[in-house]
Structure formats: C-alpha cells, structure tokens
Amino acid sequence: MRQDEHANAPTLLLRNVTVIDGVTPSPAPGRDVLVEGDRIHAIVPTGTLNLPTAASPARLRILEAGGYTLLPGFFDCHVHVSTSPDAARFDTVLAPESLLTLRSVPALSATLDAGITSARDLAGADSGFREALEAGYVHGPALQIALRILSITGGHGDWRTVSGMPLDSGPGAGAVADSPDEFVRATREVVRQGADWVKVAATGGMTSPRRAPESGGLTGPELSAVVTEAARQGVVGVAAHAQGAAGIATAVRAGVRSIEHGYLVDDSTLQDMGERGTYLVPTLSALTRPVSADGPPHLVEQRRRLRETALERLSVALTSGVRVVLGTDAGIAPHGGNLRELELLVRLGLSPAAAIAAGTSVAARMCRLDDEVGSVRAGLRADLVLTDVDPLTDIAALGEPDAIRTVIQGGRVVKDLTSGIGAGRERAA
Template identity: 60%
Template sequence: MPPLLIANARMIDALGGEPRDGQDILVDDGTIAAIAPTGSLTIAEGLSSLERIDARGLTVMPGLFDCHIHASTTPDQGALEGITEAESAKTLRAVPQLRATLMAGVTTARDLAGADSGFRDSLEAGVIPGPRLLIALRILSITGGHGDSRAVNGLALDSGPGAGAIADSPQEFVRITREAIREGADWIKIAATGGMGSPRSHPEGGGLSESEMRAVVDEAKRHGIAGVAAHAIGAAGIAAAVRAGVRSIEHGYLVDDETIEAMIERGTVLVPTLSTLTRAVSPTAAPWVVAKRRRTVERAGERISAALAAGVQVALGTDAGIVPHGDNLRELGLLVDHGLTPMQAILAGTANAARLNGLDDEVGTLEVGKRADLVATRVDPLGDIHSLATPHAMSLIVQAGDVITRPSETVTR
C-alpha cells in the first residue's frame, strides 16, 4: 500500500476532546505515522510518491466497531429456511453482508453466533472485503434455554456451526467452553436469560445459573479469551451475569438500579442493541413472540436510558442479522435518543468498543503508531449523528492503511 496523506481534515480522535480542524494525517505501512496541523508536516524524501486525499469539508474519525453482529444471518429469512438451508448458502450470503458492514464505516466487528474461524481468517487474509472479525461461534445455553434449537423430543433442528451448545452443570459448561476455544473462539457467549424468539424460554428467566456462568468466566479467563458476553434481558439474569464476572451484557433491556451500580463498579460493559429493540415486529411473527416483545419493550427504553444516564460503560452493537446489515450506524442515533451525547455515542463505537475487545492499543482512536483504521464523512457527526446511517454517508474508508473507498468514488452497497 502506498503512503497516504489525508489533508485539511476536521478530526475527532476519540480521545475525549473536542474536534480539531485543519489536521493532516499521514499513513504509512498500514499505521498512522504522523498527525499535525495542515501544512506543517515535513514529508520524508522516500514518501514523495504518496497519495494525497483532500479532506476539506470532511470529518475524520476512527473506524467504527459493531460489537454484536451475526454475519451469516439475514432478517428476512424464515425459521424453516434457516434450519434447512445449506451451510454453504449461509456463508456465501454473508459475503455481501460483510461488505455492506464495511461500507457503512464498520472496520471491526464481533460476531456473537454463526461465523466460524474461516470467516475471521478469510477477512484477515483479504479473501473477501469486510470488517476485521472477532468470533464467539455459538451461544452456550441450558436445556430449553435461548439457543437450544431442539424439538420437544430432543431432535436437533440445527447442527450448523452457529447452533447453540447445551449443558446443564458447571462441569459440562467447562467442557463446552473448552470446545469453543478449541474451535478458535475469541469470545465466549452465554445465555443468561431466555429470549424473545425462543419458544420455551422467556426474557425474565431461563438462563444459566450463576455458578454455571462463573464456571464459564473462570475457564475463559484461564485460557486468555477476550471475555464472556452474556445475552441477558431480564433483571435477575443480568444481575447474576454481572456477579459472575462477564465482560459484557448484550441487550440488558430490563436492568435494575442495583445492577446498574454494580456494572459501574465492576466496569461491565453494556451493549444495548437498540436497533433490534426498536425494530418493527414482523407481521408473520408468532403470537408468543409478539407478546414477549410487547412486555419487554414497554419498560426497556426507560431502563436503558437509566443505565446510560448513570454512566454505565457502553459499546456499540446492533444485532445485525436480526436487523439489516449495512445499517449499523443507526445505532449511534438511537444511543443519542436514549440519553448519550453525540460524542459519547461516537466513543461507544470507537474507543469504548476497542477497549472492550482488548484492541485499544491497536485501534479505536486516532493516534500515531496505531493501525490506520479510519473513516471520513461530510455529515457533521456532532450536529446530525442520525445522518451517519444514510447510504453513502462515509466518503472515505481506510482499513489498516488500505483505501477502501475515496471521496471521489460512488459506493454501492
């Protein structure tokens, strides 16, 4: 990749300060080599052939994260099709979905069920375009819980890579945690409660016991895994997951005040997936799905707003796959709607998310020496953050120094 100079930019570096106007960013060998006021950089002789992009009128930010996606899932797929479809079809369908995610400005993502190590490694090798990927492979659940895709008689309805793994004691959860690690998991995902789409569990209960969750957390930590992410909707399950030491709470819709305080004290990160909370219910949804969603949504907005107002650490995550891929940055506007400032929402999608994933020494902020993952937009993110979700909002996308799209190009998702 040739050296790159991004000149005349307004820069949000995600270090917590105000934007800086008139900045030049020099990229060399995939990393940020220098940042200085426009015109003040001395370009070394060996970089005389660098590419120059005039970013006048653009705001440059770190590449964004989506900490909760399902790359091989699509929201318009029926349950029967999802069970009977060949795994190769899921994989091939993921290719344009991953590209759409990258073109939205998401340069790193965490897949929390469905993608195996082949997805991650192919993206890393540049075989297909998409965000850098961290994977959890599948959800670990109890018999009858969220992720138990078996019929009443125990017949497995889904045996693909993303199918849930089922256990019913701390010892059994240690074993299936080790199996996920053997298959290359970066993260472990557990079901601390049931789900709205689970026929035999419910959001207020139906998850791992606290001792089972603690066994998973301890085993993951022993093996150096990035962390344990807990699907958790009801208050009791969220509280137990926090006490057990999970790194992130996914959804967290009914979190209570006591657990909000515990999350702040422990540094537990909330990934609220407001995109899926606020999505329209499918007209073909089963009555029990509609009923569970109605009960949850009635209180969820208020509880998430309470958590954000209290200062819980937040990282951006959408549940893309349940909602459309490529619309990932809609989540930024929803975070603002629920109480964050635009700058806090940007930090949720950059520095906070990088810290959650243990990548904050590499990406998440614009600093000399860090990997050159960055995006630039003509939208003012602090004045109109909702517009970042519109098609083609990103005029420039750079991933590890590679220019994915330039301001002069038309991006087609």
Template identity: 35%
Template structure:
C-alpha cells in the same frame, strides 16, 4: 476468490478492492478536521500519513509526501473507524427457522461475506460476532485477516452457550427435524458446571476470541417461557472462571432482571441487551466495571405480524421498557459499548443506533461516538491498535461531511471508509459540507 473482491461501482460510490502493493504504498489524507480521540476537541486542517496499514504521521495543515497516493477530504471530518460489538453475520431478519435444512456451510459463508461487506461499507471496520452457528464465520474472519477477502476485522464467539432448550438451543421444529438439523453438541447447550466448562474449552480449542452465553430467555426465540434466568449461578460461575483462565472474555445475553444480576455477580465482562436492567443491578455494574451493550435497535428487524404469538408477547413487553437500559447506564456511569444486534436488525444500517442512544439516553453525540470507537476498543481489549487515530495504530478511518459532535446522524452517511490503510469506499467530499 478474486471475483469476490473485485472493485465495483455502486450508485456512484467507488468501492476499492486491495491491489498488489497497495498496503505498502503511503497514503496521504488531507482532512478538513480530524477527531483523533473521540471525546476530545477535533484538530483543524490536518494531514494523516499511512504506511504499511498503520498511521505513521499526523501533521498540522496539508502537506505532501513524495510517491504517496493522496485522498482529498478537505471538506470532511476524519474520525476512527467504527466498531459494532454485537453482530451476527450468519443470519438476517429474513432468515427462516428451518434454514439449516436448505443452506450449506458454503451458503452461510457467502451470505456472511455479503453481510460483512455491507457492514464495512457503512463505516464499521471492526465487529464482534457474538453467535453464529458452525465455523463459517471462523473461515470468514481468517480470510479477512490474511487478505483473501475484504471485510471488517472480526472478533468472534462462535456458537452461543445455553441451557438445553434455552435461547441459543434451537426449538420450534418437530423433534426429528430439530435433532437432525441442530444436534445437542452443535448448539452449544450444556447442563451443569462441568459440561458448561467443557463447552468453553471446546470453543477456545476451535478458535473463539471470546465466549457468548445466553443467561436468560430471548425475545425472538420460540419458547413462551419468558425472559428469566436460564443458566444457574453455578453454571455461570464455571463458564466465567474457565473463560477467564483461558484469557477469554464473556459476553452475556441477558434480558430479565434476575438473569442480568446473576450474570454480573458471576463476573461476566459485558451484558448484551440488559432490557430489564434495574437500579440495583445498574449500580452493581458500575461498581464492578461491567460493560453494557444496549442493542437499542433489537426490535427493528421484525414486525409483530412476522412473529409467533409467544414472540409477539415478548416483543410488546420489551418495547414498553425500551430505552430504560441506556438511561440507567447514563445515570450510573456504566461503561457502554456500541452494539446493534445486526442480524436480528438489518446489516449495513448499524449507524441508526447512534440517534437512539442520543434520544433515549440521553447520551451526548460525543459519548455515543466514543462508545463505538475508544470504548468499544477497550471492551475488545484492543485499545493499543483500535479506537483512535494515533501514530502506530491500525489505519482504520472514516469520513463524514460535517461535525458528528453536532449531528450524530451524519454517521449514517459515511462518505469514505479506510481499513488497514486501504481505501474501501470513497465518494467525492463536499467541500461546502465542513464548517
């Protein structure tokens, strides 16, 4: 495994792997400015001291600490590590429908590790993986948590729950191939309240951190059945009630308006996509505190030429209403958490969504940044350790050469990534870049 975490140099970027004792050695960061709490005014020149993977001190000015490793970011802005609440590490836009006929679990694990590495190096120190088949992602999460490999902190759902033949239950192959590669119980398909509750309990039994359901059809699934409601009201209620009784939140893939509304009424914690969100449901989400994860880059990963006629039609219609979900969220003050659908869109390019949130919301750059830090941490239930730079929290931080409150696209060019107090990526700061 050591070969996987060996430090390498990529195009002049130093990508550092953990070394013995690094997590115990104090790290002193001299920053030109620090956004400690996104949404609040940045601090000026500041020293942040990290010990044992946590933020230990935040001191005005640039001070030294004996025996500490120093990171010079005097020409940069330091801010909390970014959080993407909707990724799929086990696949990418290039993954083929028949991949399970070729790929082993080991192949998937290594591929997922590669995608996780790209994501971490892009400044996303925490993710929520909301739908990866099998248990390769469980293994990756656990390996990251115990320090075997370096990657973003992962909260996962495992396989999504869906109706038989719905989005999440594989189709598009002949019957024999489908049954061989994607047996019924493997895909998370369920029928009726009792079986859907059983699937939730199974996911919890085998280590899920949350439950992901597909309440409606999907844009990229092969069926030509549209994007309407799939799981019944009774099934939705059973899933949510069971998950909440086990301390698990429920994320609902939902495109069509009826399915979005039914999911909100059932009490899901977040609506993923919400493509056809309407005014009435937006008001209900705001009143109930339901989160929106807008995945505005959902259609970036595929062109119409790559898709079947059924998928082409759904893509064209979704593009027609693109951005309505985020505009309604801003208008009605719905809680928004940053999520890109990386896997459907390219891994490592997650930060491209920030400009879409600002252009389509329109969200302010400050609000867009909050959605990927403070607010995303709240959706994860991890506000005590993630989302801000405060004493006692995990030392997950990134740096950019400038002020992201003025130019959100700076987050597409992260110069430094620190996770758990370990320097993952560090390029020499441009001391003229900070004003």
C-alpha cells in the same frame, strides 16, 4: 489483510481534515494526517508536516480533505454475519452450510462500506470467516468470534424440537450443558475451535423458542465456571446474552465482561456494573425493529410492552455512567445500516461524542484492541472513515452508508466516494 498487503499499502496524506479522535469530545479542525503502511504516522496542524523528513516513500497520495471529518473506523460489537433478517427460518434450516456462508459475503461487504472496520460476531461465524477476512479473500470488517452460545437445556440456545430433533446443526448452533463441569468442557470446546469470546445465555430472550426474557439461564456457579475457564484459556472475555433483571444481575456478579441487550436491567445492577467495569451492549437496532404481527395477539402485545419497558430501562442505563458499546444485532437487524445505532444511543441519553466513543475507543477497549485501533492516534492501525457530515451536530446523518465517503482499513482505501484518494485530487508529493 495479508502482511504483504500492509507492507505495500501506499502512503496517504489527508490534508486539512477535521479530526474526531473517538476519545476527546471536541473536534480538531485543520489537521494533516499521514498514513504510512498500515499505521497512522503523524497528526499535525495543516501545513506543518515536514514531508522530506517524514518516514514515507517518494510519492504520496494526497487528499485535500477540507470540509471532511475523519473518525476512527467503527466497531459493531454484536453481529451475526451469517444470518439474514429476511431469511425464512425453515429455509435456513434446509439450506446447505455453503449457501449460508456465501450469503454472508455481501453482508460483510455492506458492513465495511457502512464504516464498520471491526466487528464481533456472537454466533454463526466460525474461524474460517475470520481467517478469510484476514487473508483478504473477502471484503469486510476484521472479526472477533464466539462461534455459538452456551445454553442450559431448554434455554435460549437450545433450538431443538420437543422430541429432541435439532433445528440448527451448523457452526453457530447452540451448545447445551447443565452443570459447572459441563460448561467448563463446553468452554474448552469453543476455544478449541478458535473462539475469541465465549457467549452464554444468562436468560431467555424475545425470540427464544420456550424461554421468556425474564426466564433464567445459566446459574451463578455455572456462569462463574465459564468466566474462570475463559480467563484461564486467555480469550478476550465472556459475553452474556441477558435480558431479564435477575439474569443480568447473576451474570454481572459472576464477572462477565459484557452484557448483551440488558433490556430490563435494574438500578442496583447498574451500580454493580459501574463498580466492576462491566460493558453494556444494548443492541437498540434489534430492539426497535418493527414488532411482527405474526403469532398469537397476546404474545405480540407482550413483546410490544416489553420493548417499551426496555427502552425506559436502557435510557436509565445509558445515563448512569455504565460503559456503553455499540452493537446492533445485525442479522436480526439489517446488515449495512449499522451506524444508525448511533442515533438511537443519542435518543436514549448519550451525547453524540459519547455515542461515537461507544462505537470506537470504548468498543476497542472492551475487545482488548485499544492498543491497535479505536482512535485516531499516531502509532495505531490506520482504520479510518471520512465523512462529509458533522456527526456532532447531525449524528443521524452518519447512519446513511453513503455519508461514509471513504473507508481506510489497515492503511488501504477500501471504499472511496470522494473522487479524491482514488482519482483526481491525488498527486505526487
């Protein structure tokens, strides 16, 4: 959002709301929340706000929010906004880049309307996506981007035919390297192009053209070279696509900031992750999507068994004390149903409050944005969502986009199904 829009954002008063702040496990009922410009100005017991002395303009937009719950705007920390799960791969290869970019506009809008005010795109979106969102040209979550995945020859990010013909040459195409020095150069290249994160393929994957999840990716020295250079360049961190146990362990020892998927993580690596503070982004929405019946029967059965084992291992991971962050792999999973991930996190062992934290305060901390967003706290940016369901007793209900009644991004109402902030219950102070 443009800075002039922040300055002109109206003052909002959400009155008599129940606050779940994304940090403390217990809700705080009966609160008035005052938003000035793009910031949360005050959170006080209902009726105690001294409006004449509040730093606010002469008029307020007031929402009588009794019966509603206010939460921080959510993060989805693993998305691919330029990818559609319904698109045929061959059609995508042939499509002009402009079509792929414009096709992402409704996906971005649906993501914001689902309550996701911030997201991390881990391959596909370039810096133009981030800048268009910041300028307000497109309706969607604020983005951090990785641009592409760095891969060894034949690894998860090497989408070439046997003859070497690239199947993807767009902004999100994988970059192939094969030594620590080459990976340092590849890291510098994505940083030059505007990456906030560096993404690496530490293993193969369930959808790799030639590499199974247990297959190796970057070596330990290669991963360490990327981590060191990324830190030197000042990016947020290194995100490791890692599904097999050995590759996860190698990535954690190399010092990556986040493990993406982590499907076959072993107990010793979970202990190592806990000691190092490595984040886990389990992408359960992608893992639990229906297994396609296409392809050889033995591969279909292999994927089904792998999914069962992955769910068992991730259940152990989620109850181990490792830092868990919400990420859906939207683009592989559908766009717009992002908060259904919360119910999956709870099924595998998180409490509802911990699942909410995974999508708010913990995610913000992983993205180094916790001094800006991720909780309902005075002084932070007013990225907020309002719902008429109780997510602590019915977390699944929050996964329905219509349960997110109001979305406030940078102090501005960008979605309102309450008929309150934008209409009848608005009044002058």
